[in-house]
Amino acid sequence: AYETKQDGQRVVVYLPGDGSVLLRARSGQDITAAYPELAPLAAALGDTPAVLDGEVLALDERGRADFQLLQSRMGLAHAPGRAAHRAARVPVHLVLFDALHLAGCSLLRTPYADRRGRLTDLALNGPSWSTPAALVGHGEQALRATREHGLEGLVCKRLDSVYEPGSRSRAWIKIRNMRSEDVVVGGWLPGKGRLGGLPGAVLVGQRAAGRLRYVGG
Known part of the structure; x- marks a missing residue:
């Protein structure tokens, strides 16, 4: 699915x-x-x-x-x-x-x-x-639809898989849509939890009309 x-x-x-x-x-x-x-x-x-x-x-x-x-x-x-x-x-x-x-x-x-x-x-x-709804079959079309709508991707789950708390099951596979952009790092935010003491996110921008325009983190 x-x-x-x-x-x-x-x-x-x-x-x-x-x-x-x-x-x-x-x-x-x-x-x-x-x-x-x-x-x-x-x-x-x-x-x-x-x-x-x-x-x-x-x-x-x-x-x-x-x-x-x-x-x-x-x-x-x-x-x-x-x-x-x-x-x-x-x-x-x-x-x-x-x-x-x-x-x-x-x-x-x-x-x-x-x-x-x-x-x-x-x-x-x-x-x-x-x-x-979860879609059974038609995985290629489903992945294409997520790309067209700018979504992260799919999680593919075996129909006969059991639930495994606290572990990453091989019966559940993530397929991510990867997109690339050329950006400039303009800052960072401190990490929380496991990332305490480290950068948790970077703030990036793109140059437009001679200025740096913020595009996300």
Whole structure:
């Protein structure tokens, strides 16, 4: 199966079925308070307990994921007031792509195709979350479509693959669309977490009309 590769923050979503929601980052950190607009997801699911896998995105004016926009929302789990203020200016969208537990049963050893089917049956598509379809077959066309729309690429998953927490499975392969540009490095931002003490990102520009125009980081 082929899924669009997203450019956001990976999250595991815990929905115990009591109206609450808990979001954990890949590190295990509780980041629920950073994304208050995702709280209504619990009501959308109802009283069925579930643990879901997904990615939080910030979308630009063209509807494409923009990690630089998302960075203004990340790291605010300790400051719910600031998070709510930023949510009004930079809303996020949660893309769901796997179900790990459902109705008290673990799905970790269940084949991907069946897990995906169970997730689709939940019909979780709302104002701030969605369950995009996975494409079976037609991989070449799918990759071409991501290039034409300026997307990151594809994640290719074996239909019979189990879920392997905390590891990079050989049954899931990322294909990235690589684009190159000639740019000038004009600055850098300090790294966080594993990149603490190192540059976390470089700020780059291109020369235009005798000036250096910022194009991203």
